[in-house]
Amino acid sequence: MSTISTAQLKAIAKERALDRYGTLIFANILIFIIQVLISGITTVASYGNILIFIINQFINLIVSILLGILASGKAYLYMNLVYSQTISASDIFFGLKQQPQKAVVIQSVFVIANYLVTLPSSLILFYADQTSSIDLYLTNIIILIAGIVINIFIYLMYSQAFFLLHDFPDRSALELLKTSRRLMQGRKGKLFLLQLSFVPLYIFGIITLFVPLLWISVYRYASVAVFYQNLISEAANVSSSKEEQNGLN
Template identity: 55%
Template sequence: MTELKSSSELKAIAKEKSLDKYGTLIFANILIFAIQFIVSALVTVSGPANFFLFCINELITLVISILVGILVSGKAYLYMNLLYSQAVSTSDIFFGFKQHPNKAVTIQALFVVVDFLVSIPGTVIFYLSRTNPSSGLIGVLFIFIVLGLIINVYVSLTYSQAFFLLHDYPDKSAKELLAYSKEMMKGHRFRLLYLHISFIPLMIFGVITLFIPLLWISVYRYATLTAFYQDLIVKYGNAGKVDYGLN
């Protein structure tokens, strides 16, 4: 069985592959953020603050967050090209519009809907604690926040490979891609979690240095996560498990 690479090895690969591509990759990240921000600003309903308007805007935000999955798919395609030493271009982020956008939206919907559902209890309790503050409600709020975080992290780690798999297995359904990601991540969730946590010091540094280094850090981080996928898919390929759960 193929030996999996350590976090430091994955980061070294990401650094090497990104070395002369930072301009393209940073601009692609900025473009994705700008598109999401502009679309949100254009479709958000303005008017007197009331509960109905709040619900409408929350629904709009939810829909936009799901549709952003098309750009997330394009971002995965861009970084897969990077890691596999293919030509990269900012326009790669729009590849998701060509490569089964319906599947990208379905995959993204899982993350967005789970995040929305687990946030509901905490939001309700937070509202109640503002109108009727008590130590009991604050304690319950803390519990629901922690539970929501645990569920979100578990789902994010378990299905983290689905967007990458979409480009390696475009003929498979979103359900199959999510199932394969779940199978691939068995025994590797904590490895990926550790990889995420290892970037926290760099992110803190980026924040305290006026955020500008975060442009570089975001590229470095996502390239490393793509290297994680590359490493994992090679392991499964060599073990004869590439089609596990997809047939």
């Protein structure tokens, strides 16, 4: 079990990001612009037709999976940050060179899981809008909350896969996912609390005209990257300790 506190993780992230916020914020803005442009180009206008709704859902599913390449690049950027390497906004495109097919497979786990748990809610909301049924709206809220809980659990379980991809590029996507699941055993709560600790900052960012959100987003993801660095370091120490014990026996 990790002995480093949430406050310590955030302090390390803040120290590593010092004097680099400009590059990191610019990289985040680039990712956001790319995502918006791609989503805008690929989305089919909806006119209340169920067929158009299904087409939109399918296109969004494919696009979201392909955006895993950007998620991989973002992980690479922040790993360079926490490992005190030179960083550049162009690092977000590293996923195009570093096993993009594995990034797509990893991303597909998150996207398909999210699609499956939110599809019932989306369908109910679609019909609720058509019928203006209060009962359907209430049912949708319950199903939506259940979907959020499931999504959080899946995210926590496989949250380290993109980082692992860059540390262990020779492993298959399935091996990386399994490794993340193993590493996160007993540590999901810690990562959840780390993410939860940023909620007050996000609320502050919203009520101050959203500008601080650029800094908060960098700070949060840097903290997650430090969490990974600490996690993989502890795993290596445990492995070395076991090898030493085996050598003595």
